[in-house]
Amino acid sequence: xxxxxxxxxxxxxxxxxxxxxxxxxxxxxxxxxxxxxxxxxxxxxxxxxxxxxxxxxxxxxxxxxxxxxxxxxxxxxxxxxxxxxxxxxxxxxxxxxxxxxxxxxxxxxxxxxxxxxxxxxxxxxxxxxxxxxxxxxxxxxxxxxxxxxxxxxxxxxxxxxxxxxxxxxxxxxxxxxxxxxxxxxxxxxxxxxxxxxxxxxxxxxxxxxxxxxxxxxxxxxxxxxxxx
Amino acid sequence: xxxxxxxxxxxxxxxxxxxxxxxxxxxxxxxxxxxxxxxxxxxxxxxxxxxxxxxxxxxxxxxxxxxxxxxxxxxxxxxxxxxxxxxxxxxxxxxxxxxxxxxxxxxxxxxxxxxxxxxxxxxxxxxxxxxxxxxxxxxxxxxxxxxxxxxxxxxxxxxxxxxxxxxxxxxxxxxxxxxxxxxxxxxxxxxxxxxxxxxxxxxxxxxxxxxxxxxxxxxxxxxxxxxx
Numbered sequence: 500x501x502x503x504x505x506x507x508x509x510x511x512x513x514x515x516x517x518x519x520x521x522x523x524x525x526x527x528x529x530x531x532x533x534x535x536x537x538x539x540x541x542x543x544x545x546x547x548x549x550x551x552x553x554x555x556x557x558x559x560x561x562x563x564x565x566x567x568x569x570x571x572x573x574x575x576x577x578x579x580x581x582x583x584x585x586x587x588x589x590x591x592x593x594x595x596x597x598x599x600x601x602x603x604x605x606x607x608x609x610x611x612x613x614x615x616x617x618x619x620x621x622x623x624x625x626x627x628x629x630x631x632x633x634x635x636x637x638x639x640x641x642x643x644x645x646x647x648x649x650x651x652x653x654x655x656x657x658x659x660x661x662x663x664x665x666x667x668x669x670x671x672x673x674x675x676x677x678x679x680x681x682x683x684x685x686x687x688x689x690x691x692x693x694x695x696x697x698x699x700x701x702x703x704x705x706x707x708x709x710x711x712x713x714x715x716x717x718x719x720x721x722x723x724x725x726x727x
Numbered sequence: 728x729x730x731x732x733x734x735x736x737x738x739x740x741x742x743x744x745x746x747x748x749x750x751x752x753x754x755x756x757x758x759x760x761x762x763x764x765x766x767x768x769x770x771x772x773x774x775x776x777x778x779x780x781x782x783x784x785x786x787x788x789x790x791x792x793x794x795x796x797x798x799x800x801x802x803x804x805x806x807x808x809x810x811x812x813x814x815x816x817x818x819x820x821x822x823x824x825x826x827x828x829x830x831x832x833x834x835x836x837x838x839x840x841x842x843x844x845x846x847x848x849x850x851x852x853x854x855x856x857x858x859x860x861x862x863x864x865x866x867x868x869x870x871x872x873x874x875x876x877x878x879x880x881x882x883x884x885x886x887x888x889x890x891x892x893x894x895x896x897x898x899x900x901x902x903x904x905x906x907x908x909x910x911x912x913x914x915x916x917x918x919x920x921x922x923x924x925x926x927x928x929x930x931x932x933x934x935x936x937x938x939x940x941x942x943x944x945x946x947x948x949x950x951x952x953x954x955x
Contacts (some may be wrong), residue, residue: 539848539873541870541875542876568878568879569878569879570878572878592851619851620767620850620878621849621850623819624852640769641815647768650798651796658774671896672896711817
């Protein structure tokens with residue numbers, strides 16, 4: 500009985516992984532680079548997406564899927580800038596691929612260069628769910644403390660980039676940018692750090708260039724292997 | 728099959744509730760007032776506990792159980808002030824009563840006036856787990872934004888007090904204390920708000936007086952009903 504339960508769980512996990520890989524391949528074939536944004540509540544994901552959309556203006560076609568337990572407050576903040584769909588989990592602590600796919604079907608039908616998935620504000624649960632993204636980016640605000648990577652290791656281990664937000668507050672908080680990056684690199688040595696402030700428009704260019712380069716590298720690799 | 732699964736789940740939930748109620752009665756009989764602290768990562772639970780221990784000095788016997796996914800960083804910060812035990816969930820997004828009871832058995836054997844349970848930094852999962860506490864207190868830092876109560880409604884609905892932390896940063900962030908309290912009261916009209924700054928020692932006296940009054944009221948009610 501226990502053996503059978505384990506086998507079924509393994510099957511479900513493998514099937515979920517297969518669907519995420521398939522979705523990622525679909526995105527790649529459409530030249531859509533998909534970024535899964537994860538963080539604590541209030542780390543500044545929505546504000547940085549607003550700044551990103553302003554920086555790129557008409558340079559790239561961008562869409563956003565916004566996850567929340569309840570309310571559409573973040574979606575409303577983004578609607579003036581980009582096509583956006585709200586994903587409401589009704590209490591669940593992370594987004595699932597199926598919910599992302601429902602949101603995709605409601606977005607205006609066109610080709611996007613970038614799709615951002617703003618996950619639930621939670622440094623734990625979203626770490627275990629592949630949404631078909633190309634990269635996962637963990638946000639850490641300077642007000643949360645530089646000790647967080649080691650305390651939430653799975654989230655930092657499974658992320659390719661670390662966006663440190665609210666750099667404008669550095670003079671007022673006990674936060675060492677170097678210590679935070681060093682702590683994250685103990686867990687994920689290749690994590691790419693970017694220091695930003697959405698309110699002061701600091702680091703937005705670095706962040707956007709990083710995304711543009713990551714997109715190009717992904718599409719180039721796909722075309723070389725014939726997957727694109 | 729489905730009916731049986733639902734029935735078993737209902738039984739497990741009822742059994743968990745029964746154990747939490749029993750644990751709460753035990754605490755009450757020992758005159759130990761138990762406070763479950765919940766918040767986002769980095770909202771300032773540990774810093775406020777340090778300030779609380781300093782304020783009370785030898786006035787009350789205090790102990791702390793600190794939950795984390797990994798590391799004992801918070802426990803180390805509290806050890807100079809009070810008896811503290813680390814609860815490591817190994818990745819789980821919330822504390823369970825059984826883990827709390829294991830921590831209790833490792834604390835120095837004496838009577839405590841206050842026991843604080845510092846939950847995992849997470850505004851979602853801990854809302855669904857009764858740890859046998861007398862009150863649940865949700866912390867919200869001024870840097871997280873005043874829109875959080877509506878976005879994480881279950882956590883605010885199940886809390887008796889709202890501690891707004893980092894009031895020293897109010898001049899630098901777009902946060903309205905009134906708006907945050909109003910948003911929380913839409914969900915939980917009786918929530919008790921306290922504005923604090925651990926670094927500037929603001930509101931610590933209000934917070935401690937609130938806890939002292941809540942403890943007295945609980946013990947008085949228990950003695951009147953004969954439960955104490």
